[in-house]
Amino acid sequence: MRIRPATAEDVAAVLELDRRLFGSDAWSEQSVREELTGPRRSAVVACDPAVLGYAVTASAGDVVDLQRVAVRPEHRRRGLAHELLAAALEHSEADRVLLEVAGVNAPALAFYAAEGFTEVHRRQRYYRDGSDAVVMERALR
Numbered sequence: 001m002r003i004r005p006a007t008a009e010d011v012a013a014v015l016e017l018d019r020r021l022f023g024s025d026a027w028s029e030q031s032v033r034e035e036l037t038g039p040r041r042s043a044v045v046a047c048d049p050a051v052l053g054y055a056v057t058a059s060a061g062d063v064v065d066l067q068r069v070a071v072r073p074e075h076r077r078r079g080l081a082h083e084l085l086a087a088a089l090e091h092s093e094a095d096r097v098l099l100e101v102a103g104v105n106a107p108a109l110a111f112y113a114a115e116g117f118t119e120v121h122r123r124q125r126y127y128r129d130g131s132d133a134v135v136m137e138r139a140l141r
């Protein structure tokens with residue numbers, strides 16, 4: 001397994017995995033292409049050589065947003081998301097990382113807490129299913 005920068009050649013594999021993991025909230029093919037190769041993005045994939053997971057950040061001045069981190073279910077709890085997040089943030093010059101996650105997404109909340117993120121804001125009933133959006137933050141340096 002290795003982690004490397006994502007390229008346009010990863011669009012199909014990431015699209016397939018994103019649809020499997022996020023269902024009706026999945027990115028469109030155009031969004032995947034923009035997230036993997038667009039300006040101000042840092043996108044990495046873990047591969048063996050099939051894509052096992054991916055992470056994307058978007059920088060905006062002193063803040064960098066974590067757009068996605070996702071790992072194939074059969075490859076979880078092996079530190080892959082930890083490595084993907086570190087790789088996506090490696091060259092960031094931001095002061096802090098922000099993300100938004102559904103309050104019902106227990107695995108992601110546990111992962112972000114383990115990564116040192118803390119809740120800074122909660123948007124009540126933000127999602128279509130009535131669940132809250134939790135905004136979390138972590139200092140970068």
Ligand SMILES: CC(C)(COP(=O)(O)OP(=O)(O)OC[C@H]1O[C@@H](n2cnc3c(N)ncnc32)[C@H](O)[C@@H]1OP(=O)(O)O)[C@@H](O)C(=O)NCCC(=O)NCCS
Pocket residue numbers: 021067068069070071072075076077078079080081082083101105106107108110111112114115
């Ligand atoms: C959240 C997600 C990315 C974590 O991926 P992962 O590769 O399993 O995470 P890691 O192995 O790096 O976990 C690091 C630590 O986070 C915590 N953690 C991760 N998943 C957890 C879970 N399901 N329950 C409790 N703690 C968890 C643990 O402390 C873990 O360390 P440990 O395994 O030594 O106990 C993965 O569950 C996933 O892809 N979920 C679906 C997509 C998603 O919701 N992404 C987030 C929103 S964009």
